[in-house]
Structure formats: C-alpha cells, structure tokens
Amino acid sequence: MELWDLTIRFFSMADANVRYVIFGSMLLGGAAGGLGTFAFLQRRSLVGDTVAHAALPGVAIAFLLTGEKNLLIILSGALFTSWIGVVLVNYIISRSKLKLDTALGIVLSVFFGIGIVLLSIIQKSGSGSQSGLDKFLFGQAAAISKNDVILLAIVGTALLAIMTSLYPKFKIIVFDPLFASASGLKTNFLQFLLSTLIVISVIIGLQAVGVVLMAALLFTPAAAARQWTDNLSKMIMLASVFGAASGILGAYISFLAPKFPTGPWIVIVVSFIFVTSILFAPKRGVISKMRLHLNNQRKTNREHILKALYKSGQKLNDWSKTYSISEIANFWSFAESKLKYGIRQLTRQGMMESINGRYKLTDIGISEGARVLRLHRLWELYLSKYLELPEDHLHRDAEDMEHIITPEIEARLVKLLDNPQYDPHNQEIPYTDGKVKS
C-alpha cells in the first residue's frame, strides 16, 4: 500500500531530506510553542500575526537585493521588516490616540500588502517561480534543506536556552510587570529580550508554515496546554511538545501530498490538538465540567431521597419501616426513573437496604439524611436571621444550598447562629446522632 510505504519512509527517516524536514519542523514548532506561551499569557495574539505578516516584504527585499534564496539572508530580511513593523506600531500608539489593536491592524495590512506587491514583481521578472518565494505565504516544510536545518537548529537551540535560563525573570515580568520594575528588575530590557525571542521564533517558522498562518503555531499550542496544567513550566513544555508534534505531523501530511503547502496542515493539526484539549482536559475540559455537573445533579437527587425518608422516619419515630418505590415517590414528587437510579446508587453506597422489594435507610443513611436536613434548616435559619427574609421565602433557597454547604461552612453557621435547636418553622434541627425524637 502506497500510503503505508510513504509513512514508513517518512518516520524511518532513512531519507536524508526527510530527516531535515522532520528535525526542522520539530525545532521550529517547539520553539514557537514554548515562546508562544509567554505571548499567549500576555494576550498579545495579534502581535504575533503582525510580526509574521510584516516579515513578507523583508523576504522579498532580501531576495531582490541578493538574487538568491539563502535562508539566512531571507530570514534576516524578514526579521528586519518585522522589527520595523513593531517599532511602527509602538510609534503609532505613542503619537496618536489609536489603540493597540488598531495600530497592529494597520501595520499588518500595509506590510502584507507591500509584501504581496513585491512578490508579484519578482514573479513577473521570471525568477519568481524558481525562487519559490511564494512558498513563504503558506509554507513548504519540504523546502527545508540540510543547510536550513543547521540554521534552524542553532537558532532554535539558542532560543530555548535563553528562554530556560531566564525563565524566572520572564515569568515575573509577564505576571506582574509593575511589581517587577518596582523590585528593581530591568523590566524594559527583559520585555525587549522576550519580544525579540518571540519574533525570532516566528521568523524561523516562516519557511515551513508561511506568514499567513504562523501566528496560529505561536498561540494555539499554548492555548491547548493551558487546559491541562496550572503550572507555567509544565505549560511551556507541553506547548513545545504540541508545537513540535504539529510541525512533524504537518510535514508528514505534506510529504504524503507534496502539492499542498505545509502551513495549513500544521494549523489543522494544532487546531485538532486544541479542540481535543478543550473537550477532554481534566478540570478545565468541557466534558469533565459536564460530568461534574451531572455528578452534582445525581448527588442532589440522592440527598433529596435521604432527606425525604429521614423526615418520614422522624415523623413516625419508626426507623425500621420499609417503603415501596411509589410511596417514596409521593414524598417529594420524584420522577420514577431518577428515583430508581438514586435508590440503586444509595443501596450500593450502603445508605439504603432493600427488604423484599421495599426500602429503608441504614444507620449511615439515617445520619446522612439528618445531615442534609440539618444543613437545610441551618440555612433557613441563617437566611431569616441575617437576610430577614419572610418564612415562605426560605425553603426554595435552602433546597439548593443544603447540597453545597461544606463542613467548614456548617461549623461557621452553627457558631454564628449559636448552636440553634429550632429552624424558623420551629422544627428541630437534627444534630450528629441522627435519630432525633420529634
């Protein structure tokens, strides 16, 4: 099978050219992902876009001046016009009333426009198609040669080395630049250095990803990594890995289909990683939030059943009486399916037991039911005492709060209300021992 053969050829890296492409894509993806984390946290996404787009005229000018396609020269040209672009943005902000995003937008489009014009001139002059400069628009990882990889390796390693050794300083100037300056750090210098590193990481990616989409490789890995961790150094590492993986996979896909530019593929891969992270990450992920919500609903359901049975037991002062499903359903207008599910869970947790198809609370279930009722009544008392709500406004709110009051808050409520014995409806508040006589 052809696809399989190509895959083997790509990942075995037997072919030297493939090796260059893989290492090159990995390095530039890793550098962009890692440094992009800082830019992401500074919320400077449009800056990355502007830097990348403003590089295009530099690419064209470098080629026009030298007439050859030496990556070092071309990227130097790119760096130069990007830098002018950034200086211009700062100048516009300081000299006019325009906001940052407006200034960025202006510089981005003007520079990109100039770049396109220059590219067309080169194209018309005939040398354009051989030059392959148009590849800088959407990127062509396959164009990475041996010399290019050496350049990428040197620059990429230098970027990562500087970033690692200055990591604590970068962290503080991104988190709290005012405090950093106040405590004597050279914030302006550090910020300049960090921005320069970010710009260079954008520039070295231009060949493989292209000016149009490079910013996505800068920010999307960081946005995905944020989903998985609350620790900055882990986030940087993860973003680097995501960036590197996107680079390699993008290069692989373009290896299979050489006619396609690489940039879009890399962006598709990195976006896939991002979407996966948004959905599946623990804690922050959409699915884990949905599951948490579902678990809370089920817990609420279970606690309502416990409370209903507890109240009945207390009223009859009979804790051995068993109830049928429909009897329990009548206590609190439970939907039958929910009720059955709740009872099944409670039985498994040892809070209820079934005797000949009828149900009763176990001792643990009784004290758990007492706890829920206690929280309910404590909250009602708190509301009526401190918010001075009338009696008929209390129940609905307590019905929600009883499920989320933590033991600490309970202790505070008890203390605040001075060990209350009765709720506002003059019903006894059941304390730990459970079986309160009514």
Next chain:
Amino acid sequence: MEAPIEVHDLTVAYRKKPVLWNIDFELPESKIIGLIGPNGAGKSTLIKAIMGLLPTVSGFVKIYGKPIKDARKRVAYVPQRESVDWDFPTSAFDVVLMGRYGNLSLFQRPTKADKEIAYESLKKVGMEEYADRQISQLSGGQQQRIFLARSLTQNADVYLMDEPFVGVDASTEKAIISLLKELKDRGKTVVVVHHDLHTVREYFDWVLLLNMRLVKIGPTKEIFTDENLKLTYGGKLNLLSEMAEKVGEHR
C-alpha cells in the same frame, strides 16, 4: 535623620496631561499613613511615581535621602490586586517567592534561603496551607494576603500599598491591619491608599489628603477633619482639572 520618603515639587503627567501638581511633602518614620482622596485624585499615580515607575515632569523623590533607583531594596510595593491576571498558571508560593527576584542577578535562580523567607512570609499572613494552591482558586482576601506576603519577603523599610483593603473579607482586613501595626512597631513606614473613610481614624497615624494637589498632610487627629475632607472631595478643583485638559491639548 533623613525622612523615609521625601517628595519635592513633584509633577506627573499622563500623555502630557498633568495628574499630580507640585506635590511636596516628607513622611515620618514608623507610622501608618493613609493616602486618601476621591477617584481620579492621583493616589495610585503618586505611589507609582514614588516607586519611579512613571516618568515625572518635574521634581524628585528621595528615600532616606537617596534617589529611588539607589534605594529600591528599602521599598516594597503592593500593587492593586486587580492589576494582575489571577488566572495565571502559578501557585501562591511562587507569587510570594517573586518578592525575592529583585535580589537575584540576571541568570540566578531563587536559593533555598529565598524559599525559606517566602515560606515564613506566607506563614505570617496565615496562608501556609495554601502554598501550592493555584492562585485563581484563592478568594479575594487570600489573594491580597499573598500580595502582602510577597512584599514582606523584601525586608524593606518603606511599604507602599495600593488599596489593600478592596474586596477583602473582614477577617483579612483585621489580619492586614495587625500586620501593618507590627511593621510600624519594627520602625517601618507604611503608606496605604485607602477608600473607606469610616476606618481612617482607627487605622492611620497620619493622613495625606490628595486631589491632584496635596490638600493636607499630618497626624490624623489634626488633619482628618470635615473641613479638610470638603477641601479634598469638594468641587473646588474644577479649575485645576480644566487647566490639565488645556495643558494636554496645548503640548
């Protein structure tokens, strides 16, 4: 002896529009000083200007007789809580440890001693249990305590705090105040930007009433009077702010 803070004829402008005019005062040592004035009076600006974080139009600031750039280690700054992104991926302990970074050379990492100091400071604000907690999971009061702990790691002589009581619970407010008193007892000078006029008499030894210009400064008992408050919050400054607009357009 030199004053902990001397501000001499200080004028500060934002985008060429003056926000502080000819501010001139000296603060005494070992006092808790409330910096009080209406919104837009330039309270935060004054703090930042003292810290050398803003360009000044004229005048100078001295900390124990020295310009701020030579006295940074003697001053600790507590910015407004809202000035940072609390969703930043870091722990409470790491934020406190940042207070030590000013002492480190460019490539140096915090040492074990730095970490011990940070932990001690966390303890002082009663937050040691939360050391590893992600900062977004802290309450407003806890976040403020973290900022305070960070300033304590700096072992400074002068503390400048921008609205440390905003958005904190009553127990945190009490804890902060007792911490400030402890600093004062150790001979430190504490300047606090403050909003709640009800607690001024209780909290501060001195007050500095500010509204673009220095209205009054001195011991709370003498200075914090209805008359002076009217001067600070009243509408008599329209002319000054109108002139500020004009200056902004003119330059």
